[in-house]
Amino acid sequence: MGAPIMPHGCVFARDQDGLSGVETARVPRVITYEESYMATNRSRRLRKKLCVDEFQELGFELTLNFKADLSDQVIDSFIDQFLDDAIAGNGLDYVGGEDYGLVCLAKRGSVSEEQRSAVEAWLKGRDELEGYEISPLLDVWYPGNPINQA
Template sequence: MTKNKCTRKYNQRQRKKMRVGEYQELVFVVTANPAEAFSAEQREAWMDEFVEHAIEGNGVVCAAAFNDDLWCYVMGEEKRASVTEAQRLAVLEWLSKKTEIVNLQVSPLRDANLGIELESA
């Protein structure tokens, strides 16, 4: 009888290649809408504050866009590093205090290689 792939034990090389176990990379996505239209200068200033306080202040990095709405993919600062639940909650807490944005959604931590699902904050 063969073991189920999910319960099979992999050696270190296999875990690294498959990016599972200690090699799994956890990330999350943030989406939101501005409460009212931002000018280009307001958008840039808001993003600077967001990156400085919510992102860099919590030891993570992001790829973000803020045109009609905010979309931000948050990942660990180091190569192949995971975001922790504490970091995710810190970003969520910072964003929740901002009255300039509405419809805030933050995904749960997900494997960077498997995709993202959103849930309301």
């Protein structure tokens, strides 16, 4: 006795107990983004493209708290100096606004702990700030992922 043909071309396979399930050879399987992302046997090319495993890129978040009595000109001047001296001067890029942003490497790769410390040292000597917060290094593409230890 052959396998019964069901609507839409699905074929049910029979085993000793009767129907065991749908044969998926004729029905294409839909792969979700989460399933493709979670695959662990990726090629080197794909790992590099996704910035995972040995190609993980690290950066840090930065929150700036300016003094309340500063004019817009002073804040703009501070931001210009910050971007020129602390960020570009250390080979970094800054993505964000006046008070919050993400610091990453200007080219492909990770921010080093020395670069992070250099930005922090530059901020320590500034009179325009009431305070600031610098996060530990984190994965800039997937912030929830742990940092790979090299």
